[in-house]
Amino acid sequence: MAGQSQFALLRQRRFLPYFTVQALGAFNDNVYRQSIIALLFFLGVSTAERTLYTNLAPALFILPYFLFSAIAGQIAEKLEKQRLIVITTAMEIVIMSVAAAGFLLENMPVLLVALFLTGMQSTLFGPVKYSILPSVLRPEELTGGNGLVEMGTSIAILAGMIYGGLVFKLAGSYGPEAAALSVVVLAVAGNVVARMIPRVDAGAPALQVNWNPIPESRAVMRLARRQLAVRNAILGVSWFWFVGTVLTAQLPTYAEVYLGGVVNDTALYIFALALFSIGVGAGSLLCEKLSARTVELGLVPLGAFGITAFLLDLYLARPALPPATGLTIAQFLQAPGGWRIAVDLTGIGLFTGLFVVPLFALIQSRTPKSELSRVIAGLNIQNSLFIVTAAVLGVLVQMDGLIVAGLRIPLPGLSIPQVFLALGIANLLVAIWIFTLVPEFLMRLASMLLVRALYRLRERDVDPAIPAEGPALIVCNHVSYMDALILAASIPRPVRFVMYHRIFAIPGLRWIFRHAKAIPIAGAKEDPVLMQKAFDAIDAALAEGELVGIFPEGQLTRDGGIGAFKSGVERILARAAERGQPVPVVPMALRGMWTSMWSRRGDAAGAGRLARMRVPRRFRAHIEVVAGPRIEATADVTAASLEAQVRGLRGDAA
Numbered sequence: 001m002a003g004q005s006q007f008a009l010l011r012q013r014r015f016l017p018y019f020t021v022q023a024l025g026a027f028n029d030n031v032y033r034q035s036i037i038a039l040l041f042f043l044g045v046s047t048a049e050r051t052l053y054t055n056l057a058p059a060l061f062i063l064p065y066f067l068f069s070a071i072a073g074q075i076a077e078k079l080e081k082q083r084l085i086v087i088t089t090a091m092e093i094v095i096m097s098v099a100a101a102g103f104l105l106e107n108m109p110v111l112l113v114a115l116f117l118t119g120m121q122s123t124l125f126g127p128v129k130y131s132i133l134p135s136v137l138r139p140e141e142l143t144g145g146n147g148l149v150e151m152g153t154s155i156a157i158l159a160g161m162i163y164g165g166l167v168f169k170l171a172g173s174y175g176p177e178a179a180a181l182s183v184v185v186l187a188v189a190g191n192v193v194a195r196m197i198p199r200v201d202a203g204a205p206a207l208q209v210n211w212n213p214i215p216e217s218r219a220v221m222r223l224a225r226r227q228l229a230v231r232n233a234i235l236g237v238s239w240f241w242f243v244g245t246v247l248t249a250q251l252p253t254y255a256e257v258y259l260g261g262v263v264n265d266t267a268l269y270i271f272a273l274a275l276f277s278i279g280v281g282a283g284s285l286l287c288e289k290l291s292a293r294t295v296e297l298g299l300v301p302l303g304a305f306g307i308t309a310f311l312l313d314l315y316l317a318r319p320a321l322p323p324a325t326g327l328t329i330a331q332f333l334q335a336p337g338g339w340r341i342a343v344d345l346t347g348i349g350l351f352t353g354l355f356v357v358p359l360f361a362l363i364q365s366r367t368p369k370s371e372l373s374r375v376i377a378g379l380n381i382q383n384s385l386f387i388v389t390a391a392v393l394g395v396l397v398q399m400d401g402l403i404v405a406g407l408r409i410p411l412p413g414l415s416i417p418q419v420f421l422a423l424g425i426a427n428l429l430v431a432i433w434i435f436t437l438v439p440e441f442l443m444r445l446a447s448m449l450l451v452r453a454l455y456r457l458r459e460r461d462v463d464p465a466i467p468a469e470g471p472a473l474i475v476c477n478h479v480s481y482m483d484a485l486i487l488a489a490s491i492p493r494p495v496r497f498v499m500y501h502r503i504f505a506i507p508g509l510r511w512i513f514r515h516a517k518a519i520p521i522a523g524a525k526e527d528p529v530l531m532q533k534a535f536d537a538i539d540a541a542l543a544e545g546e547l548v549g550i551f552p553e554g555q556l557t558r559d560g561g562i563g564a565f566k567s568g569v570e571r572i573l574a575r576a577a578e579r580g581q582p583v584p585v586v587p588m589a590l591r592g593m594w595t596s597m598w599s600r601r602g603d604a605a606g607a608g609r610l611a612r613m614r615v616p617r618r619f620r621a622h623i624e625v626v627a628g629p630r631i632e633a634t635a636d637v638t639a640a641s642l643e644a645q646v647r648g649l650r651g652d653a654a
Helices: 006-011 016-043 047-078 081-105 108-131 139-194 213-224 228-257 267-291 299-317 329-334 338-366 372-396 416-437 440-454 483-490 501-505 510-515 528-543 568-578 609-613 639-650
Strands: 401-404 407-410 455-460 472-476 495-500 519-521 547-550 585-591 621-627
Touching (some): 006 016, 006 139, 016 047, 016 081, 016 108, 016 139, 047 108, 047 213, 047 372, 081 108, 081 139, 108 338, 139 338, 213 228, 213 372, 228 338, 228 372, 228 416, 267 329, 267 338, 299 338, 299 440, 329 338, 416 440, 440 455, 440 483, 472 568, 483 585, 495 528, 501 510, 519 528, 528 547, 528 568, 547 568, 568 639, 585 639
Parallel strands (some): 455 621, 472 547, 495 519, 495 547
Antiparallel strands (some): 585 621
């Protein structure tokens, strides 16, 4: 499994039918919404009436997310998930039949009612869309699976908009009939495929559903904010929707006015949207490769900074009106700055994918399965708030003033390129704020870049061994000064490592160790006070449900072997047991690190301190982190038994 690509999931029944259903749903939603706009042009309604409907439609679609997300989260928690997907796709058939009647009758009120019902159906499907993944995917497949889902969704949205816009042009006078047939056929196809999804057990079948949406909305929001890392991941996902809404809402006018597109022709707008969507899909798929099949939070700051960089360059590429107008796509690309803008739009999408996929994977991996659907429901409520806020702010910042109760309120009056500039700056500030709240993101980025630049890292059985929540003590052999960073890059949760206090002084690593809340320790003879403080800090961290990593040998190996484990590990476990909270132990082993430039391989031969900083024999050498089965807290654990476990993992003879 370690060498499999995420695309292998598309050949497996546990994933392919679900992936197809969610892609068909996103495609059909956008075919329907774009077909409504096309019908307005087909009917020849006035510009004012068309503007009214095009602004009313998104509001009607998103309103159910505010009203019913909390109820939808409870239902998704209580019901078997495949059954719920079949129910929601059956609802889609009924709703799209109403929509088909609206198209055939050319009746906008009927179409808008069906659009509101489509929002309800999407609200019910939303929690199960993401909560099903941890149940059907292995931990090492979670990032790749989310990447495929985000890629499929972004491409389906784009394809649906293109098809919905073209259906009236291609069908001519039979446009309403073609639109009606399309949405119904797509809904039926979704329901047929949904029946092929394997059974997935309910997260909380005994849950009592509270049908009052107001108190339950507050309850799911509290649930979503209970864990700090999950709360801030949810904030990051909502910010992704804010950035995406502001950007995509400006693209129609931006393409016509600032890219020089043909008036009342959407070709250049669709091209710009396609670049962004393809970028999102590419970035989403790239996450698995860059994360080495783990939930790699280091990609989040990388994505955030990349979004800002390309947004700023998008402003610089075309800050004013274009030199020519009435351009086709080919003419736009040939014009000065055309390719630069195309690269910027693609780059924004790519780094957006890198930003959001690990956040979804984090939410899924660190939320108990019995709560995940309700947490996703809380996420959907917050996303809706951010989308509405983005839409309103996107309009207000482009106005130079607003009359309220007879008083004129001055507003920025920004151009669209200036909106992109402001969005880039805001994205940077929000990212810094989030990373200040949760330094884990930046710490993971630093360790990821450093470790993966120096080594080809392979992990074996790490994710299954690490508990999703609660305390655990991680024990590992100690080979080099890089060991803690390598383990931090491999373990999906933050780890507080116990480290010799002088290592904190290593240039370039001090910042990482401080923000990782590493625990400094000294020997009993060197500094007994610091040693006691270290054991107190370890006990407090475990009591708070954190992971603590120790190297029980107490020093780096001098010969490449594993030294005797000291009794400090038994002292740690005994204190936890006395406190009434015995903790599990996860044995781990590092392989291939003895030839590292930060090991002590040269010391045994008398080469001294300089040998530690030699160039390794092979750049980006292969190393492994191997985890053994978790030893539960009730087991009789000794330093000698743990040493034997680690020796076995490393492959030493008994």
